[in-house]
Amino acid sequence: MLSLTTQTTDTTALVAYDLYKQYGDTPVVQNVSFTIHPGEVLGLLGPNGAGKTTIVGMLYGGVAPSRGFVKLGSIQVQSDGRTARAKMGIVTQEDNLDPDFSVFENLLHFAHHYRLTGKAARNRVGELLAQVNLEDHAKKRIDELSGGMKRRLVLARALINHPHVVFLDEPTTGLDPDARQEFWKLVIALKQQGCGVLLTTHYMDEAQRLCDRLLLLQQGQVIDQGAPDELIQRTVGKEVVEIEGVDEAKLQALAAQFNTWCRPFGSGYLLALPGYTPLWDYLVAAEPQRLTRRLANLEDVFLRLTGKVLE
Amino acid sequence: MKRLSATPWGVYSVWHRHAKVYQRTWLVNFLPPVTEPIMYLIAFGFGLSPLVGDITYAGQPVSYLRFIAPAMIAIGVLFQSFFEGGYSSFIRLNFQKTWQALLTAPLSFTEVFLGDWLWAATKGMIAGTLTGLVAVAWGLYSPLNLLLSLPLMLLGSLLFGAMGLFTAGSVRQIDQINIPIFLFIIPMFTLCGTYFPRETLPPVLHAIATVLPLSSLIDLLRWNLGLQPYWWLQLLWLVALMLIFLSLAIRKIYPHLVK
Numbered sequence: 001m002l003s004l005t006t007q008t009t010d011t012t013a014l015v016a017y018d019l020y021k022q023y024g025d026t027p028v029v030q031n032v033s034f035t036i037h038p039g040e041v042l043g044l045l046g047p048n049g050a051g052k053t054t055i056v057g058m059l060y061g062g063v064a065p066s067r068g069f070v071k072l073g074s075i076q077v078q079s080d081g082r083t084a085r086a087k088m089g090i091v092t093q094e095d096n097l098d099p100d101f102s103v104f105e106n107l108l109h110f111a112h113h114y115r116l117t118g119k120a121a122r123n124r125v126g127e128l129l130a131q132v133n134l135e136d137h138a139k140k141r142i143d144e145l146s147g148g149m150k151r152r153l154v155l156a157r158a159l160i161n162h163p164h165v166v167f168l169d170e171p172t173t174g175l176d177p178d179a180r181q182e183f184w185k186l187v188i189a190l191k192q193q194g195c196g197v198l199l200t201t202h203y204m205d206e207a208q209r210l211c212d213r214l215l216l217l218q219q220g221q222v223i224d225q226g227a228p229d230e231l232i233q234r235t236v237g238k239e240v241v242e243i244e245g246v247d248e249a250k251l252q253a254l255a256a257q258f259n260t261w262c263r264p265f266g267s268g269y270l271l272a273l274p275g276y277t278p279l280w281d282y283l284v285a286a287e288p289q290r291l292t293r294r295l296a297n298l299e300d301v302f303l304r305l306t307g308k309v310l311e
Numbered sequence: 312m313k314r315l316s317a318t319p320w321g322v323y324s325v326w327h328r329h330a331k332v333y334q335r336t337w338l339v340n341f342l343p344p345v346t347e348p349i350m351y352l353i354a355f356g357f358g359l360s361p362l363v364g365d366i367t368y369a370g371q372p373v374s375y376l377r378f379i380a381p382a383m384i385a386i387g388v389l390f391q392s393f394f395e396g397g398y399s400s401f402i403r404l405n406f407q408k409t410w411q412a413l414l415t416a417p418l419s420f421t422e423v424f425l426g427d428w429l430w431a432a433t434k435g436m437i438a439g440t441l442t443g444l445v446a447v448a449w450g451l452y453s454p455l456n457l458l459l460s461l462p463l464m465l466l467g468s469l470l471f472g473a474m475g476l477f478t479a480g481s482v483r484q485i486d487q488i489n490i491p492i493f494l495f496i497i498p499m500f501t502l503c504g505t506y507f508p509r510e511t512l513p514p515v516l517h518a519i520a521t522v523l524p525l526s527s528l529i530d531l532l533r534w535n536l537g538l539q540p541y542w543w544l545q546l547l548w549l550v551a552l553m554l555i556f557l558s559l560a561i562r563k564i565y566p567h568l569v570k
Contacts, residue, residue, distance in 0.1 A: 063570045082417045090415035096408035100332040109331060113324045113416035
């Protein structure tokens with residue numbers, strides 16, 4: 001039984017309670033509950049089709065839940081989405097920037113929707129462009145920006161209103177490693193400023209690096225949750241072994257003997273390596289074609305829980 | 312998301328965004344509604360008028376140019392508001408994802424919808440007014456006539472803008488917008504008494520043309536030449552159609568945005 005934290009006295013926390021969504025007879029999100037506190041990064045980690053984007057949609061009112069509700073402080077999103085969104089920042093998966101405007105104008109005209117106009121709006125836009133390192137590109141058109149710049153601009157747009165909570169839906173998908181690192185710095189800065197962040201991703205390193213807590217999702221359901229290190233320690237342990245060229249039956253027998261587990265992984269197998277056992281020596285003795293010993297990560301957690309590699 | 316909640320600021324803010332885009336290319340945008348009626352009036356004025364001479368409308372002889380001038384205004388209203396509501400809104404909805412971006416701001420669906428609709432109507436008004444100014448400059452329509460016709464132009468712009476938005480919400484591919492254009496807009500453009508009195512059409516076509524909304528708008532804009540005996544029915548018909556298409560457009564577009 002997963003523990004569900006849905007009651008909070010924090011007036012700026014976001015609470016999602018028992019979210020359920022079905023299209024026709026097909027449930028896509030089932031009984032998902034969580035809280036995002038100020039200064040906390042909560043990650044939704046799961047493969048494509050796990051329901052991450054649907055959950056984000058329900059958080060800001062773009063998707064109507066079949067059951068359940070979302071509250072930001074005392075504001076119920078489903079009945080007063082406009083008021084709730086005035087305190088939220090939303091970075092959707094698609095770069096829906098306005099191609100008719102320059103970088104500066106994109107932010108300036110979006111600020112207008114928050115009743116921020118004139119000098120105050122221009123000052124805020126200047127601040128944001130400096131924050132996301134786009135000051136030198138203010139006059140550029142959107143189609144002149146790189147993928148990473150566009151993502152940073154969408155983030156800046158989401159921060160116009162000094163939001164209490166920010167939703168980042170797969171914000172670094174398709175970015176090169178440098179651009180991802182750049183984006184990560186901005187997320188860490190948000191957290192340090194006390195902003196609550198919800199991050200959906202299918203990148204393990206991103207989840208492990210940025211998230212304080214994780215909800216692991218599969219087929220719309222939470223299959224486990226916790227801090228990244230805690231999840232790894234509890235589910236997999238400290239170390240794992242990747243092995244190729246050894247018969248599966250033999251590996252499964254060894255896993256059973258040492259009270260651990262073995263799963264198909266790539267062209268070989270993955271075994272959790274319990275401490276203080278001679279399992280490693282047995283594996284070496286089996287003369288595999290390839291044998292790699294490494295620290296366990298979130299991908300191993302997902303493999304252990306679902307039998308599948310996260311894509 | 313509350314579908315029906317709307318504030319004046321929210322609607323204005325969406326309209327303001329579209330107006331700012333328009334402002335960037337205002338010269339290009341102003342050209343078609345000014346040059347098109349001039350071309351038509353030159354073509355028909357110098358080309359057809361000598362052949363046609365005066366025609367009888369509402370029981371009195373009227374010069375051909377004075378007959379088609381109000382229709383040119385209606386055509387400007389029709390094309391600009393329908394194309395803005397149809398093509399431009401379809402692009403904002405499906406390619407640029409502007410609607411989706413706006414709904415991440417503190418705006419309701421209704422505000423975004425109304426902002427788009429009113430912008431489509433604004434484009435119709437701009438086109439109708441500019442065409443009207445050309446007609447005034449040509450001496451075919453008095454400035455007072457044009458001023459008093461503005462509410463009719465607004466009604467037509469709102470109706471055809473709603474039809475455009477209904478189209479944008481209904482079609483799946485941009486090319487499919489051609490279907491209502493070929494089956495509805497072009498027949499209206501040609502049959503609704505734009506270039507000749509509808510009475511010259513065969514009875515069945517005459518009946519069909521009379522119920523098409525452009526006929527009502529053109530007849531009402533010709534009020535300075537004389538109104539039809541059933542003009543109030545034409546007015547009610549335009550209002551009713553506007554409400555029907557507005558409701559249909561909301562029903563079609565809402566599911567695109569709130570799943």
